[in-house]
Amino acid sequence: MKTSIFSVLLFSLLAACAHPPQTLPAAADAANEPLQAEAPQPVLPEIELTDRLLYEFLLGDFAAQRGRPEIAAQVYLDLARATLDPRVARRAAQLTFEAHQYNQSLEAFRLWQQLEPASPLAKQMLVSLLVSGGKLEEALPHVTELLASDAQNTGHTFVNLYGLLARVQDKAAALAWLTEVARPYPQVGEAHWALAQAAAAANQPELALNEAQQASGLRPEWDLAVMLRAQLLQQSQPQQASALLQKYLAVYPAQQNARLFHARMLLEQQQFIPAREEFSRLQQQRPDNAEIAFAIAMISLQLGELERAEQELRAALAGTSGKKDENTLHFYLGQLAEAKPDDSAALAHYRQIKAGERFYDARLRVAYLLNKRGQVAQAREVLQHAGPGNDAQRVQLLLIEAQFLREAAQYAESYKVLNRGLAAFPNQPDLLYQTALAADKLKQYDAFEQLIRRLIKIEPNNAHAYNALGYGLLERNVRIKEAMELVQKAYGLMPDDAAILDSVGWGYFRLNDLEQSVAFLRRAFAANPDPEIAAHLGEVLWGKGERDEAQAIWRDSAKAHPGNPVLQDMLRRFQP
Numbered sequence: 072m073k074t075s076i077f078s079v080l081l082f083s084l085l086a087a088c089a090h091p092p093q094t095l096p097a098a099a100d101a102a103n104e105p106l107q108a109e110a111p112q113p114v115l116p117e118i119e120l121t122d123r124l125l126y127e128f129l130l131g132d133f134a135a136q137r138g139r140p141e142i143a144a145q146v147y148l149d150l151a152r153a154t155l156d157p158r159v160a161r162r163a164a165q166l167t168f169e170a171h172q173y174n175q176s177l178e179a180f181r182l183w184q185q186l187e188p189a190s191p192l193a194k195q196m197l198v199s200l201l202v203s204g205g206k207l208e209e210a211l212p213h214v215t216e217l218l219a220s221d222a223q224n225t226g227h228t229f230v231n232l233y234g235l236l237a238r239v240q241d242k243a244a245a246l247a248w249l250t251e252v253a254r255p256y257p258q259v260g261e262a263h264w265a266l267a268q269a270a271a272a273a274n275q276p277e278l279a280l281n282e283a284q285q286a287s288g289l290r291p292e293w294d295l296a297v298m299l300r301a302q303l304l305q306q307s308q309p310q311q312a313s314a315l316l317q318k319y320l321a322v323y324p325a326q327q328n329a330r331l332f333h334a335r336m337l338l339e340q341q342q343f344i345p346a347r348e349e350f351s352r353l354q355q356q357r358p359d360n361a362e363i364a365f366a367i368a369m370i371s372l373q374l375g376e377l378e379r380a381e382q383e384l385r386a387a388l389a390g391t392s393g394k395k396d397e398n399t400l401h402f403y404l405g406q407l408a409e410a411k412p413d414d415s416a417a418l419a420h421y422r423q424i425k426a427g428e429r430f431y432d433a434r435l436r437v438a439y440l441l442n443k444r445g446q447v448a449q450a451r452e453v454l455q456h457a458g459p460g461n462d463a464q465r466v467q468l469l470l471i472e473a474q475f476l477r478e479a480a481q482y483a484e485s486y487k488v489l490n491r492g493l494a495a496f497p498n499q500p501d502l503l504y505q506t507a508l509a510a511d512k513l514k515q516y517d518a519f520e521q522l523i524r525r526l527i528k529i530e531p532n533n534a535h536a537y538n539a540l541g542y543g544l545l546e547r548n549v550r551i552k553e554a555m556e557l558v559q560k561a562y563g564l565m566p567d568d569a570a571i572l573d574s575v576g577w578g579y580f581r582l583n584d585l586e587q588s589v590a591f592l593r594r595a596f597a598a599n600p601d602p603e604i605a606a607h608l609g610e611v612l613w614g615k616g617e618r619d620e621a622q623a624i625w626r627d628s629a630k631a632h633p634g635n636p637v638l639q640d641m642l643r644r645f646q647p
Contacts, residue, residue, distance in 0.1 A: 542558060558574040
C-alpha cells in the first residue's frame, strides 16, 4: 500500500475536529496570555504506511470518538514511538494528557519536544508536567531555556511557575528550586512575587514578606504584589496591612480587585463600617453588580440597621430582575421582614422564590410562618411540596411536620407521620427518637421502649436515648433501679446537660434521697430554668419542708411561662 502517513494524519485531524478534545492547559494560560505562535513545521520522517500502521491509526481515532481516551492515548503513544513523527507525538501528548495518564503523558511530551525542539507549546507543556509532578531537577534546564528564549514574557512565566509549584508537596524543595531559577532575574517583580508565595507556603514568613516588598517596589502599580504583601502583613499586623492598601488605592483608585480585597479584609477584622464604605466605593465603579450591593446590605444587617439594610436590599433587587441573585435577595428581605416582625411581608418575599438554591429554605420559612398563624393544614401542604434534594432534607421535613402537629396537640397524627417516616428510613436516629417520644405521649409504652432500645443499639453512646428511657420509667414510677442505671449512664456521657441532670435529680427523689435530689435539680435549674425542672425542684424542696422557696420557684417560673400545665398542676396541688 502506497498511501502516505500524511493522508492518515489528515484523516485523524478531521476526526478530531468532529469531536473536539479539551484544550491543553499550556503554562501561559495561567496568566491568560496567548501562546506563542508555533514554529514552522520540522522536517518529517519518510514512513510508508503499512496495513498495521493504518489499523493502529483507525483504532486510536475510533477509540477517541467513542469515549475511550485511555485506549486512544496508548495507541497513539505506541504510534509515536514507532513513527517518530512530531505530529503523531503531539496527538499522543494531547490524548495522554486528557486521559490523566501522567507517566505516559510525560513520555509523550518528552518525545514531542525531542522531535520538534522549536515548538514553544511542547516546551511549555513539558515544563508544566515536570514541575507540577515534582521532577524539579529534570525541569531545571528546560525552565532555564524557556526563560532565556522568551525574554518578553519572563514575568508571566514566573507567575505560571508558581501556579505549578503550588502542587509540589515538598514546599522547602520548591522554594530552593525557585530561588535558583530566579537568581538571574533580580529586576523582575513577578520573580519576587513567586518567591514570596513559595516562601509563605514553606512557612518562612519573614522571607515571604521581604520578597513581596521587593515585588511591590519593582512594580508599584501591580495589584497582585500589594495584595500579597497585605495578606502577609495581616497575619501579624492587620492595621498596617489595611493602611498599606489604603495608601495604594489612593494612588491607584481604579484597581477594583485590590479594593475588593481590602473590603473583605476589613470584614474579616470585623471593621464593618469601614468595610461598608469600601464596598460603597466599589459599587460606584460597578453600579450593576448585585453582589456588591448585597454585601453592603449584609453589613448593615450585621450592624442592626434594619431599615437601611432593607433599602439596600431593595436597591440590589431592582438591578437583578431575572438573575440568579434575585432569589437570594428575596430570601434576605424575608428574613428582615421576620425580624421587624412583619410576617405578611416575609411570606410575600419567600413566595417569590420559585426555584434555585434558596427554594427549599424558603419553603421551610413559609411553612413555619403559616404554622405560627395556626394554619397547620396549609403549613403541611407547603412542606409536602418543598422539593427536598436529599434524604437528610426528607427526614427534616417529616420531623418538622410532626412538630407542627404536636404543637397543635394532634398527637396521634404526629405519631402517624413519624411512623410513615420510619417506614422509609427505619434506622434514622432522629426519627427513632421522636417517634419513641410520640409513642410515650400516647401512652404506648411498649412501642416507646422498643424504639428507644432500637436507637441505643444503633447509637450505643446516645445519652439522650438512655435519658429518655430512664426518665420515662421514673415518671411512671416503675423499675426505679433500672431507670437510675439508665439516667446515670446518660449522665456519664453528658454530665452538664440540664435535662439529664433533671432526670438524675428526679431519680434520687424516687429513691427518697432528697439531699442528692436537690443538689442535681439545682444544677439543672441553674443551667436551664425550664418550667418542668422548676416543678421538680419545687416539689423536692416542698418534701424537705422548704415550702417558701418551693412556692417562690413555682410562682416565678409561672410568670415566665404563663399557662404551663406542669406548673399549674403543681400550684393547684401544693398551694393552700
